[in-house]
Amino acid sequence: xxxxxxxxxxxxxxxxxxxxxxxxxxxxxxxxxxxxxxxxxxxxxxxxxxxxxxxxxxxxxxxxxxxxxxxxxxxxxxxxxxxxxxxxxxxxxxxxxxxxxxxxxxxxxxxxxxxxxxxxxxxxxxxxxxxxxxxxxxxxxxxxxxxxxxxxxxxxxxxxxxxxxxxxxxxxxxxxxxxxxxxxxxxxxxxxxxxxxxxxxxxxxxxxxxxxxxxxxxxxxxxxxxxxxxxxxxxxxxxxxxxxxxxxxxxxxxxxxxxxxxxxxxxxxxxxxxxxxxxxxxxxxxxx
Amino acid sequence: xxxxxxxxxxxxxxxxxxxxxxxxxxxxxxxxxxxxxxxxxxxxxxxxxxxxxxxxxxxxxxxxxxxxxxxxxxxxxxxxxxxxxxxxxxxxxxxxxxxxxxxxxxxxxxxxxxxxxxxxxxxxxxxxxxxxxxxxxxxxxxxxxxxxxxxxxxxxxxxxxxxxxxxxxxxxxxxxxxxxxxxxxxxxxxxxxxxxxxxxxxxxxxxxxxxxxxxxxxxxxxxxxxxxxxxxxxxxxxxxxxxxxxxxxxxxxxxxxxxxxxxxx
Amino acid sequence: xxxxxxxxxxxxxxxxxxxxxxxxxxxxxxxxxxxxxxxxxxxxxxxxxxxxxxxxxxxxxxxxxxxxxxxxxxxxxxxxxxxxxxxxxxxxxxxxxxxxxxxxxxxxxxxxxxxxxxxxxxxxxxxxxxxxxxxxxxxxxxxxxxxxxxxxxxxxxxxxxxxxxxxxxxxxxxxxxxxxxxxxxxxxxxxxxxxxxxxxxxxxxxxxxxxxxxxxxxxxxxxxxxxxxxxxxxxxxxxxxxxxxxxxxxxxxxxxxxxxxxxxxxxxxxxxxxxxxxx
Ligand SMILES: Nc1ncnc2c1ncn2[C@@H]1O[C@H](COP(=O)(O)OP(=O)(O)OP(=O)(O)O)[C@@H](O)[C@H]1O
Ligand SMILES: Nc1ncnc2c1ncn2[C@@H]1O[C@H](COP(=O)(O)OP(=O)(O)OP(=O)(O)O)[C@@H](O)[C@H]1O
Ligand SMILES: [Mg+2]
Ligand SMILES: [Mg+2]
Numbered sequence: 001x002x003x004x005x006x007x008x009x010x011x012x013x014x015x016x017x018x019x020x021x022x023x024x025x026x027x028x029x030x031x032x033x034x035x036x037x038x039x040x041x042x043x044x045x046x047x048x049x050x051x052x053x054x055x056x057x058x059x060x061x062x063x064x065x066x067x068x069x070x071x072x073x074x075x076x077x078x079x080x081x082x083x084x085x086x087x088x089x090x091x092x093x094x095x096x097x098x099x100x101x102x103x104x105x106x107x108x109x110x111x112x113x114x115x116x117x118x119x120x121x122x123x124x125x126x127x128x129x130x131x132x133x134x135x136x137x138x139x140x141x142x143x144x145x146x147x148x149x150x151x152x153x154x155x156x157x158x159x160x161x162x163x164x165x166x167x168x169x170x171x172x173x174x175x176x177x178x179x180x181x182x183x184x185x186x187x188x189x190x191x192x193x194x195x196x197x198x199x200x201x202x203x204x205x206x207x208x209x210x211x212x213x214x215x216x217x218x219x220x221x222x223x224x225x226x227x228x229x230x231x232x233x234x235x236x237x238x239x240x241x242x243x244x245x246x247x248x249x250x251x252x253x254x255x256x257x258x259x260x261x262x263x264x265x266x267x268x269x270x271x272x273x274x275x276x277x278x279x280x281x282x283x284x285x286x287x288x
Numbered sequence: 289x290x291x292x293x294x295x296x297x298x299x300x301x302x303x304x305x306x307x308x309x310x311x312x313x314x315x316x317x318x319x320x321x322x323x324x325x326x327x328x329x330x331x332x333x334x335x336x337x338x339x340x341x342x343x344x345x346x347x348x349x350x351x352x353x354x355x356x357x358x359x360x361x362x363x364x365x366x367x368x369x370x371x372x373x374x375x376x377x378x379x380x381x382x383x384x385x386x387x388x389x390x391x392x393x394x395x396x397x398x399x400x401x402x403x404x405x406x407x408x409x410x411x412x413x414x415x416x417x418x419x420x421x422x423x424x425x426x427x428x429x430x431x432x433x434x435x436x437x438x439x440x441x442x443x444x445x446x447x448x449x450x451x452x453x454x455x456x457x458x459x460x461x462x463x464x465x466x467x468x469x470x471x472x473x474x475x476x477x478x479x480x481x482x483x484x485x486x487x488x489x490x491x492x493x494x495x496x497x498x499x500x501x502x503x504x505x506x507x508x509x510x511x512x513x514x515x516x517x518x519x520x521x522x523x524x525x526x527x528x529x530x531x532x533x534x535x536x537x538x539x540x541x542x543x544x545x546x547x548x549x550x551x552x553x
Numbered sequence: 554x555x556x557x558x559x560x561x562x563x564x565x566x567x568x569x570x571x572x573x574x575x576x577x578x579x580x581x582x583x584x585x586x587x588x589x590x591x592x593x594x595x596x597x598x599x600x601x602x603x604x605x606x607x608x609x610x611x612x613x614x615x616x617x618x619x620x621x622x623x624x625x626x627x628x629x630x631x632x633x634x635x636x637x638x639x640x641x642x643x644x645x646x647x648x649x650x651x652x653x654x655x656x657x658x659x660x661x662x663x664x665x666x667x668x669x670x671x672x673x674x675x676x677x678x679x680x681x682x683x684x685x686x687x688x689x690x691x692x693x694x695x696x697x698x699x700x701x702x703x704x705x706x707x708x709x710x711x712x713x714x715x716x717x718x719x720x721x722x723x724x725x726x727x728x729x730x731x732x733x734x735x736x737x738x739x740x741x742x743x744x745x746x747x748x749x750x751x752x753x754x755x756x757x758x759x760x761x762x763x764x765x766x767x768x769x770x771x772x773x774x775x776x777x778x779x780x781x782x783x784x785x786x787x788x789x790x791x792x793x794x795x796x797x798x799x800x801x802x803x804x805x806x807x808x809x810x811x812x813x814x815x816x817x818x819x820x821x822x823x824x825x826x827x828x829x830x831x832x
Contacts, residue, residue: 041725041727042695042696042697042725042727042728043695147595147596148595148596149595149596174722174723175641175719175722175723175752176595176752177593177594177595177752177791177792178752178754178791178792178793179594179788179791179792179793180594180595180791182793204725204726206726244726244727245726246726249796250796252818253796253797253800253818253821256818256822257822257825260822260825260826261825261826261829272796272799272800272803273803275800276800276803276804276807277803277807279804280803280804280807280808280809283809283825283828283829284808284809
């Protein structure tokens with residue numbers, strides 16, 4: 001589904017001493033099927049932004065359009081339930097939302113609320129538990145008897161089982177070990193392509209933004225600071241540093257090598273192996 | 289964040305009332321509450337009202353703000369007033385409204401009771417307006433100190449209070465977070481029949497309890513790691529000390545009490 | 554020979570008799586003034602190990618020595634004063650209602666006189682750059698600021714060792730850098746051993762020594778340089794190596810003889826420069 005933000009502002013607790021402008025004049029478009037990373041320092045408005053995607057917040061000014069649902073300042077949103085059925089949100093530390101007695105019931109909770117047939121739910125539970133890398137023998141166990149990483153996976157399965165068209169991820173890998181982080185991100189990436197989803201990924205990891213996204217939105221104090229293809233955005237080291245962000249390490253390293261050895265390596269998403277081979281070739285050959 | 293509105297509406301300030309020892313404030317309020325019930329003449333009410341209004345004036349807190357804080361109780365005050373008008377049948381009939389005779393005694397009593405009520409609320413809200421919650425906790429601990437001899441867990445009680453104060457904003461944020469997560473999974477907390485809405489609370493309460501327990505467990509662990517082993521042998525950073533201003537106000541208030549008793553009808 | 558400050562002798566631990574063994578015959582030591590990083594997959598026993606270091610847990614078998622004292626019921630309070638700990642969740646370890654009160658909490662527990670307390674609070678808040686936030690309430694601080702207060706609270710008690718159990722896990726990159734900077738600064742100013750438990754490989758490169766845990770066993774013990782020389786093995790236990798190390802490995806395989814395993818960009822560059830100029 002296409003997503004459009006048109007001049008969106010959001011103010012927390014307007015007209016009170018605690019008034020806070022969290023988003024200001026935000027406009028952008030996310031075409032259906034793209035994988036977008038949203039980056040920015042803490043408090044820059046990332047979580048506020050994504051809460052507009054399924055109508056948890058409605059804009060104070062401007063309008064947000066998701067597919068054929070429009071959230072407009074001042075008017076009561078309709079079809080919220082239909083919207084939430086299509087937009088799955090994985091919040092930060094999603095394991096905190098588990099509550100059922102068994103894993104199966106917890107995964108079924110979303111689809112049940114949206115009136116999916118029982119047969120269909122059973123099938124989805126099987127599919128999603130496998131998709132997140134757990135075995136279906138575990139379905140009868142309590143979600144509270146699992147390790148942190150396993151709980152995270154169950155919670156994610158609960159969102160996937162709603163069969164959303166848009167997947168919104170708010171730092172889904174925080175606190176996992178390196179292998180766990182990679183597995184979870186690879187899984188989202190795979191689903192994104194297989195099911196042709198639109199994915200919006202909030203992350204503090206420039207590495208992930210570079211590796212998975214085909215478009216990057218950079219937030220700063222509620223404003224859109226930059227946007228573009230990852231390779232373009234991450235060229236702007238100084239601009240990013242200014243708002244407390246970095247460029248991915250591999251780009252940083254490439255730049256430094258070029259400077260020190262007068263090379264002309266260009267980073268265009270090659271793997272570490274490929275980049276090393278290029279570098280070695282140029283260093284050895286001496287040809288610059 | 290809206291949290292600060294919940295923990296008493298403390299308004300930071302630099303007035304003598306702000307600087308008073310919270311124990312002195314609590315003591316005065318305690319006696320004020322008692323003495324109000326002895327007032328029964330214009331002069332005795334006047335003395336108390338004067339004291340209360342003077343205190344409010346000194347704090348420099350905008351009256352508008354105080355009035356806003358009193359909003360929920362206006363209704364009660366007016367209700368009490370009307371109740372008295374209708375129920376009491378003493379003195380002469382002054383006039384009648386909607387078929388009800390209003391007696392002069394009723395009017396006097398109505399005003400007196402409402403005024404009493406108003407003064408009570410005003411003076412107690414003055415405490416929370418000018419004192420941080422933690423200072424109130426300290427004062428309670430200090431006032432209850434003598435109870436330690438009879439093994440009453442004064443220190444633990446105070447610690448519990450201050451930790452609750454500390455965690456109210458955190459738990460409120462948590463509640464909001466979880467309800468948003470469940471709303472994204474299709475729970476509807478706002479519409480539908482009552483039975484459905486009650487059922488919708490389960491997915492909110494269970495995670496909230498789980499997380500509160502987990503927090504408590506981690507907090508206990510952190511406290512232990514930082515050497516907490518109960519009230520014995522602890523020193524305190526916050527020291528309460530009665531100063532000149534406290535004695536002055538206490539003396540002034542004693543005069544007010546004496547005035548009330550002298551002018552009683 | 555360096556003086557060891559903390560020592561585990563054949564420590565085994567399980568949470569309940571019928572639950573699995575979490576630490577199995579672990580022997581390690583941490584020297585005075587040393588910075589040791591501990592890494593390992595989720596559930597490998599890192600946090601359990603940390604809790605055994607200051608008597609929050611007791612070993613089922615083996616012994617724990619802190620500063621020459623054998624951990625026992627009688628001396629846990631003394632040991633906790635020597636070993637300070639910062640936990641993962643910044644919210645769940647903030648006891649006071651304001652920054653100042655929180656730093657005071659540990660001092661109050663140890664019966665430090667008020668005059669001394671005021672001095673130490675000011676000093677330790679300054680050490681972490683939070684002196685201007687004395688009267689702030691916790692919910693008005695960012696995660697990184699809360700963790701800095703937690704470090705100040707630990708420093709105020711003047712411990713000989715500080716353990717940070719994934720203290721940066723819930724922070725953004727800037728918050729992480731702040732904390733690492735703070736730790737470095739503290740190490741320059743005082744005599745303290747530091748143990749950092751982390752999943753962040755770049756944090757590991759800053760330490761003097763690394764302990765890698767795997768399924769309750771010590772899988773590796775040595776310098777970060779030694780550790781990152783072995784690439785594939787680390788991946789097999791759910792971990793990874795930093796990008797620079799990966800890059801150096803590749804170059805080596807391509808015949809560029811990078812001798813010293815580089816830990817950061819500068820080291821890699823310097824290595825290559827030496828090679829380059831001799832080619
Ligand atoms: N419920 C709320 N009431 C008032 N202010 C809020 C509320 N939620 C967030 N804010 C404020 O709005 C701003 C943006 O917050 P938001 O959570 O969107 O940031 P973020 O970019 O997601 O940060 P992080 O990386 O820390 O998650 C912050 O300054 C925050 O303090
Ligand atoms: N309070 C407890 N009761 C029972 N088992 C526990 C308890 N705490 C941890 N465990 C178990 O002990 C093992 C080691 O846990 P520990 O917390 O030490 O791991 P860790 O290495 O710190 O992991 P992480 O990287 O996820 O923090 C895990 O299998 C865990 O499930
Ligand atoms: Mg956020
Ligand atoms: Mg741990």
